[in-house]
Amino acid sequence: YDDRDGKIWMDGQLVEWRDANVHILTHALHYASSVFEGERAYGGRIFESRKHSERLRGSAEMIDFEIPYSVDEIETAKQQVLEANGFSDAYVRAVAWRGAGEDMGVASARNPVRMAVAAWEWGAYYGDAKMKGAKLDISKWKRPSPETIPSAAKAAGLYMICTMSKHSAEAKGCGDALMFDYRGYVAEATGANIFFVKDGEVHTPLPDCFLNGITRQTVIGMLKERGIAVHERHIMPEELEGFEQCWLTGTAAEVTPVGQIGDYSFEVGEMARDIAKSYEELVRR
Numbered sequence: 579y580d581d582r583d584g585k586i587w588m589d590g591q592l593v594e595w596r597d598a599n600v601h602i603l604t605h606a607l608h609y610a611s612s613v614f615e616g617e618r619a620y621g622g623r624i625f626e627s628r629k630h631s632e633r634l635r636g637s638a639e640m641i642d643f644e645i646p647y648s649v650d651e652i653e654t655a656k657q658q659v660l661e662a663n664g665f666s667d668a669y670v671r672a673v674a675w676r677g678a679g680e681d682m683g684v685a686s687a688r689n690p691v692r693m694a695v696a697a698w699e700w701g702a703y704y705g706d707a708k709m710k711g712a713k714l715d716i717s718k719w720k721r722p723s724p725e726t727i728p729s730a731a732k733a734a735g736l737y738m739i740c741t742m743s744k745h746s747a748e749a750k751g752c753g754d755a756l757m758f759d760y761r762g763y764v765a766e767a768t769g770a771n772i773f774f775v776k777d778g779e780v781h782t783p784l785p786d787c788f789l790n791g792i793t794r795q796t797v798i799g800m801l802k803e804r805g806i807a808v809h810e811r812h813i814m815p816e817e818l819e820g821f822e823q824c825w826l827t828g829t830a831a832e833v834t835p836v837g838q839i840g841d842y843s844f845e846v847g848e849m850a851r852d853i854a855k856s857y858e859e860l861v862r863r
């Protein structure tokens with residue numbers, strides 16, 4: 579996968595895909611000093627591009643480093659990558675990290691901060707689940723307290739338990755895992771936020787210890803525009819049984835209906851399908 583044609587933006591310039599490498603003593607590789615973004619371009623235009631660039635810089639600040647590029651420079655880099663690769667519909671991955679340098683230990687103030695932007699063509703994140711509803715396992719790992727880790731950052735360190743949860747879910751034939759938080763409340767999937775429907779109203783976990791996704795915010799706006807009540811609140815696992823519909827939101831996942839979480843089933847209902855379809859239209863507008 580690394581030995582292919584294409585261009586990647588690295589530290590200010592476009593390099594060959596196969597040459598976009600880092601040294602083995604990269605601080606981020608050892609200590610997770612890395613932040614990233616997942617974005618999607620539709621028809622050559624990245625949906626909510628500036629919000630993603632701003633979040634990238636914000637995530638870096640939350641884990642104590644500064645990205646040496648402005649939002650405008652990041653915007654230009656992303657556009658250059660799309661154009662250089664001739665992509666119209668693509669997933670865009672921006673990443674910034676503490677590189678290799680004099681510091682080999684935990685502290686790394688003397689090492690350069692580096693940044694790259696790659697893009698590739700990536701279809702539906704959950705395969706055909708868009709129509710049938712994704713099947714979710716329940717993870718044994720809990721989203722940590724914001725006092726344990728800066729949980730609002732889109733930082734690599736927060737994804738270790740996501741990868742473990744998703745691998746465990748896939749081994750059971752599920753498409754993803756639902757994670758609870760450190761208090762036991764329903765939190766999110768491993769790379770997407772979650773919504774539930776009951777009696778025509780929407781309930782979604784309060785993002786007080788996980789990412790308040792850009793797609794999540796977009797979908798809440800769409801629901802409110804339709805006059806649908808949205809309750810952002812703490813949700814107990816016992817409540818799963820009473821919800822009628824469920825869907826996931828995320829840049830990669832877009833809006834994906836959920837058919838099952840553990841032993842609980844949900845219908846791929848009208849609201850889930852309507853929101854999924856409207857989101858598809860909105861991102862191309």
Ligand code: PMP
Nearest residue numbers: 769770771789791792793828829
């Ligand atoms: N939670 C996690 C853990 C994620 O990785 C993502 C994807 N970035 C989301 C939620 C959804 O965020 P967004 O809608 O901004 O892509």
